Amino acid sequence: MTSLGIDYGGTHTKLMLVSEEGEEIARASVPSGSLDELAISARRFLDESGRAATGFAVTIAGTLDPATGLVGRAANMSWLNGTRPAETLAGALGIPGRAVQDGEAAATAEARLGAGHGRDDVFVIALGTGIAGAHVVGGAVRRGAHGAAGEIGHIPVAGNGVRCSCGQIGCLETAIGGTKIAARWADHGGSPSDGATALDVVRAAESGDGSAAAALDAAARALGRAILELAALVDPGLIVVGGGLSRSPRWTVDPAIDAARAGATFHTIPEVRLATLGVWAGARGAALLAPR
Ligand SMILES: [Zn+2]
Incomplete structure (x- = not known):
C-alpha cells in the first residue's frame, strides 16, 4: 500500500509518495496552480515514480470542514474557497482522497515520525x-x-x-x-x-x-x-x-x-x-x- 501526500502551498506544492510504514519513496516540488494543473502534476509524479498510490490526502491552508472536505476560506489561495479539492483530485487521479488542514498534516508527521517518534x-x-x-x-x-x-x-x-x-x-x-x-x-x-x-x-x-x-x-x-x-x-x-x-x-x-x-x-x-x-x-x- 502506497499513499500520496500533497502539500498544496500558495506558491509551491510538495508531493510525496510514502510506504505503509511511513517511509518516503519519492518526492517532488512543483509550482502551485489550479486544481486541474495540480491533478496533472500529481499524475505525472505518480507515473514517473512507477508506483500506484492507493489513496491521497491534500493539505489546505485555511478553514476546512473535515467531514465534507469543503474549504471555507483559504486566505492565500482564494481559488479554493467554496470548493471540495479532494473530490476534484480523486476524480482526476482515480483514487480515493481527502482534504486535511496543513497544520494537522505537519503535526501528525512530526509526532509520529519526526521528533515525537x-x-x-x-x-x-x-x-x-x-x-x-x-x-x-x-x-x-x-x-x-x-x-x-x-x-x-x-x-x-x-x-x-x-x-x-x-x-x-x-x-x-x-x-x-x-x-x-x-x-x-x-x-x-x-x-x-x-x-x-x-x-x-x-x-x-x-x-x-x-x-x-x-x-x-x-x-x-x-x-x-x-x-x-x-x-x-x-x-x-x-x-x-x-x-x-x-x-x-x-x-x-x-x-x-x-x-x-x-x-x-x-x-x-x-x-x-x-x-x-x-x-x-x-x-x-x-x-x-x-x-x-
Ligand atoms: Zn489572537
Whole structure:
C-alpha cells in the first residue's frame, strides 16, 4: 500500500509518495496552480515514480470542514474557497482522497515520525507567520469538539498591549509571529527596514543589536508563558517546536524553556525537542492521513 501526500502551498506544492510504514519513496516540488494543473502534476509524479498510490490526502491552508472536505476560506489561495479539492483530485487521479488542514498534516508527521517518534502524547508548536499548535495523542490530532483546539497562538500571554488579528490583546502571536516580530523590534527602539522578517531580527540580535535582542527576549518570554499554560491545561508528555524561528533556538526556544521552568510551580514542564522533518512534514503527514 502506497499513499500520496500533497502539500498544496500558495506558491509551491510538495508531493510525496510514502510506504505503509511511513517511509518516503519519492518526492517532488512543483509550482502551485489550479486544481486541474495540480491533478496533472500529481499524475505525472505518480507515473514517473512507477508506483500506484492507493489513496491521497491534500493539505489546505485555511478553514476546512473535515467531514465534507469543503474549504471555507483559504486566505492565500482564494481559488479554493467554496470548493471540495479532494473530490476534484480523486476524480482526476482515480483514487480515493481527502482534504486535511496543513497544520494537522505537519503535526501528525512530526509526532509520529519526526521528533515525537515513539512518544504517545505530543504537543507540536509551529512558529511560523502564525503560531499553530496541535495535540497529537496516539498519532492522531485532537481537534476538539468544534475543531478549534490547539490555538496556542491566541493565548494572551505577551503583555505588550498589541491587538491581534483575532481581536484580543497581547496574543502570543503578536510577540513571536513571523510577520509581527519586526514590528515588536521597532517597539523596542529598533529601526527595521520595510518588509523585515523574523530572520532579520535574529541576524540583528546576533550582530549585537540590543533592541533586536530585547524584542526576541520578549517573544521568548511570551512563548515560555504559553508553555506554562500548556502544561497547566494539557500536561503533554513531550513538546515539539518547529517552524522558521525554531531554527534559531538560542534566541527563541531555549530562553522560552528557561522562562517556563523558572515560572513553574505546580506545573510539569516536559521535555522540549526541536522538529526534525522540516518543510516536508506537511506532505509526509498528508500521506499518513490518506485513506487506506
Ligand atoms: Zn489572537
